[in-house]
Amino acid sequence: MLIYEAEGFLEVEADSIKQLCRSADHVTFSETKGKGFDVHAVLCEFQDDSQSRCYVAFHDKALKKALIFSVKSANDGSAWQHGCETLAGLGYRLEDVNLRLSPAMLEVVLRDVPGLASPAEARRQRDEKAQLLAELQEAVETNPENAAGKKAARKLAAEQRLDERLAELRQFMVDALSPAEGRDADGEALMAQVEDLTARLEAVESRADEERKQREVSESITAAAEKRIQELEEILVEADKKSVGELKQKRRIVALKGRIKELEEQLSLTSDELENELAKQEQFVADVKQAQAQITTLEESLQKTEKILAESHEQLAEEQASKSLMETSCKDAEERIRELEEEIQALAEQSDQSDEAKDAVVEAQSQLEKLEGELHDLREEQQHERTLRETLEESAAEDGRRIKELESELEKARDTVSATAAERQAANQEKLDDLECRLRDVQAEKESLAGELEQAHKTIDALEKSAVDKDAVTSAAEDKKLVELAAVVESLKEQLTQERVRHDEHGAEPADSKETRKKKPLPHELRPAPNKNAFFHPDWDLEGLPCDSEGQVVRAWETVFNVQITLEGYPSQYCMAFLVVLRVKKTKKLFMLFRLKQNKHTLVCVPAATPNNEEQLQKAIDEGLSFLKKSGFEMEEMPKEYIANSLGSYFLGT
Helix, strand or coil, X not given: CEEEEEEECEECCHHHEEEEEEECCCEEEECCCCCEEEEEEEEEEEEECCEEEEEEEEEECCCCEEEEEEECCCCCCCHHHHHHHHHHHCCCCEEECCCCCCHHHXXXXXXXXXXXXXXXXXXHXXXXXXHHHHHHHHHHHHCCCCXXXXXXXXXXXXXXXXXXXXXXXXXXXXXXXXCCCCCHHHHHHHHHHHHHHHHHHHHHHHHHHHCHHHHHHXXXXXXXXXXXXXXXXXXXXXXXXHHHHHHHHHHHHHHHHHHHHHHHHHHHHHHHHHHHHHHHHHHHHHHHHHHHHHHHHHHHHHHHHHHHHHHHHHHHHHHHHHHHHHHHHHHHHHHHHHHHHHHHHHHHHHCCCCHHHHXXXXXXXXXXXXXXXXXXXXXXXXXXXXXXXXXXXXXXXHHHHHHHHHHHHHHHXXXXXXXXXXXXXXXXHHHHHHHHHHHHHHHHHHHHHHHHHHHHHHHHHHHHHHHHHHHHCCCCHHHHHHHHHHHHHHHHHHHHXXXXXXXXXXXXXXXXXXXXXXXXXXXXXXXXXXXXXXXXXXXXXXXXECCCCHHHEEEEEEECCCEEECCCCCCCEEEEEEEEEEEECCEEEEEEEEEECCCCEEEEEEECCCCCCHHHHHHHHHHHHHHHHHCCCCEEXXXXXXXXXXXXXXXXXX
């Protein structure tokens, strides 16, 4: 059963929450007077010291307050389950609130939950409202006839009407949640609760009799507090506006931090590119130096070859001179031989005449033999000189060819080095200039965003300081004690009266309406054709991710908080959203998932055009994130260690 506890806020610290869900939309409750209440519901289970507690907050936006009910399970079952069933019976469709967030982001998300606040925030808003009501009351009492006094009176009257409407809603909800007569288990539990409340009431009343003077003071303080409700409600409105502003500011900080992270990554990539280009430049300089060293070596080799060729030409000239001299000697020797042969012939003819002639012939023959020997030696030397000259000529010709080849290679090397150096120098310089420009732009943008981030932090710090300053303004301990005592007495009286006056006015939803709603086919049953212009199309054959484990997940994004949206013909409802890149065999595929809270269905969408490469895949990711952002989702990329817990329930296997 649900038992009324208080009005205002469900006060709970974020780190003590175990489970939290909220209604997807409001439920309208109609009174006999014809006025309806549009009420949202929040179910929260949290740890209070060593005890687990479960509460429901019913919040009417128009009344600016929530009614807090504790959840008690009559059969020792789960209070959470009992609360879910009770709210479902009232027509609420509940959705889970994601608690797996960073403390800062969780604080932002919880601020959007109606009727939920931290104790410090609730105390601050109560104090601001009390101060505002006191100021309005003072304005009415001081200047009742002027414009300011009349305006304050109207505001006080409006606050009084809000209080009356809140009292009507409280009575209505208490009656609606009271169990009917004759219900066994619930009736017994309720009677036990009534007996407990009666005992507590008697104790309080006995203390109230003994402390009559204190009670009278508390009643006067309670009356004054009621007069200040209007002021506090206006302060609450301002606080809501501030909360929205703070939320936007913190979202901006998150966006700025994300952009700074992107810029840092871009800066790192640009720096790496710059270092690579500088390394290439250094390697190019080393290549140029090596080419220049080769050119120097070629030049030295050319000089040596030219020197050898010059020496060969000199040696050839000497050999030619020696050849001319030898040819002259040979001609002289041949001439002398002919003369000697003629003399020998003449002497031979005279040999018969005298001995002297014989001796002359012998001597002439001896000279002839000696000349023939010299002639033979000269001819052999001439042949040797001829062979040497031919060798030198061939060597000179070979050296000439080598010199021409070296000159050609040297010219080509110089031309290649010159052209390549000029081209690569120009290209490298252009790349370096472009990278340095990009580096300066990224650094400038990073500094600008860092300035904006610092300013945003200063704004947040100022807002938080203002909140702390307002929290410091509290009432005196004695006044607080009296106010709390009066509230307890009044609450116990109301609960006792409500428990004794039970009825069955609040019936269940007609069965035929449920049947009608149940029979209406859903889009995944009708499987309509996709919108031709849409970038993503529903895959009606899938109800999850076609994978076995988190090892196939390349990248994944999830929504920070749920968003109410209308998709593919489904009724408007709150949804969770995911964007997931899977490795399927040797390819990467992109999936967009929506968990529909009301219909208990997972809608899977895929790109209309299947990405075939990394560039197309990145474009599809950008389109998906852009669509989700435009739809109101705030997406965050999942760390690897969170993928299994967040996406494991959506794995279908392969």
